[in-house]
Amino acid sequence: MKARLWPWLLHPRLTLAARIALGLVFIAAALPKIGDPPGFAKAIWAYQLVPGPTLNPMALVLPWLELLCGLGLALGIWVRAAATWAAMLLLAFGLALAINLARHHPVDCGCFGATAHRTDAERLTDMRWSLLRDAGLLLLAAQIFLAAAPRKN
Amino acid sequence: MARFRSTLLRVLALAGMALVAALIANSLASPARRLAWVRSSLPPATAAPRVEKIQPPLPGSGLPIVPESKVGHPIHPGHLPSSRPAPSPAPAAAPAAETSPSSPILDISAEEAWRAFQSGTPFLDARRGSEFAEGHIAGAWSTPVWESDLDDRLLSFKAARRPGSEDPIVIYCSGGDCRDSHLLAEKLLGEGYFHLLIFHDGYPAWVAQGRPIGKGRP
Numbered sequence: 001m002k003a004r005l006w007p008w009l010l011h012p013r014l015t016l017a018a019r020i021a022l023g024l025v026f027i028a029a030a031l032p033k034i035g036d037p038p039g040f041a042k043a044i045w046a047y048q049l050v051p052g053p054t055l056n057p058m059a060l061v062l063p064w065l066e067l068l069c070g071l072g073l074a075l076g077i078w079v080r081a082a083a084t085w086a087a088m089l090l091l092a093f094g095l096a097l098a099i100n101l102a103r104h105h106p107v108d109c110g111c112f113g114a115t116a117h118r119t120d121a122e123r124l125t126d127m128r129w130s131l132l133r134d135a136g137l138l139l140l141a142a143q144i145f146l147a148a149a150p151r152k153n
Numbered sequence: 154m155a156r157f158r159s160t161l162l163r164v165l166a167l168a169g170m171a172l173v174a175a176l177i178a179n180s181l182a183s184p185a186r187r188l189a190w191v192r193s194s195l196p197p198a199t200a201a202p203r204v205e206k207i208q209p210p211l212p213g214s215g216l217p218i219v220p221e222s223k224v225g226h227p228i229h230p231g232h233l234p235s236s237r238p239a240p241s242p243a244p245a246a247a248p249a250a251e252t253s254p255s256s257p258i259l260d261i262s263a264e265e266a267w268r269a270f271q272s273g274t275p276f277l278d279a280r281r282g283s284e285f286a287e288g289h290i291a292g293a294w295s296t297p298v299w300e301s302d303l304d305d306r307l308l309s310f311k312a313a314r315r316p317g318s319e320d321p322i323v324i325y326c327s328g329g330d331c332r333d334s335h336l337l338a339e340k341l342l343g344e345g346y347f348h349l350l351i352f353h354d355g356y357p358a359w360v361a362q363g364r365p366i367g368k369g370r371p
Binding site (some may be wrong): 041046069106 | 187191327
């Protein structure tokens, strides 16, 4: 069963679709943040995980990293490196959301730039959905990475 | 192995390219969109005062929240800094003494803010410059706490109004759980101002009461 499923899961067309989907999500997430670094710094600060001195450099560099990864994935350039960064970023974002969910601290995701004011209950719900979305995107990154990995046999 | 190494090099190269792009973009950005690489003014992120602020309005709306926050910490002690539950009660207790006249940062109600407005107390708007442009308390100064030209704006405010260290200054943002006015208050406290009034309900409450507003950039 596993032997039959594996080629399908690593099918090149699936990889192509995953690359383009993940790449577009990263580009869409990066652009509003590149346009408004102070807003992104505020969003990161709200998570209360990042020490003060690293806050601003992070808010400035992360969106560009997302954009480069998104472009690499969507255009098929440096795919493995881009997928590696994408997976690491998704893991970090998911962890940040999970930690704040665990301590009942509602935050605005900030994933796609600033959002309108919401209540704490709405925020907590959104955080759960964002976490789920993160997991799904992480699966895409894993597919891309595994499909691009050298075969052992 | 060689492939692994080339991937690693590209991973590092991506980070380097992002850094260069960020350096260039940030130096070209307008002051409202620029971010200082090193921030000196931001106090450490403390969740504690926030907890204290959120709780008072809640008892009316729902009891479950109060037990939740009480129970929440003991249930997840392992997750994060175990220091987390500890600082919560301490600062929460300090601002709770809002009645004490010695506290340099006080929360004020919409009514008190209106009286301060009528007596000519300066108002500082801690929200983003774009929000200020959409509408602000009439005569308020735009001092967006997250934007890179905050210090310049505070300087021009001080030059124009020459507030003494004991003169009242009202600070507001967008109400609710908005923390920007507290950040600004802590910054001003560090600069030696000891009569900072935080209009807690902020701009939405001001609009709801039909008080005078202004629009446009300062």
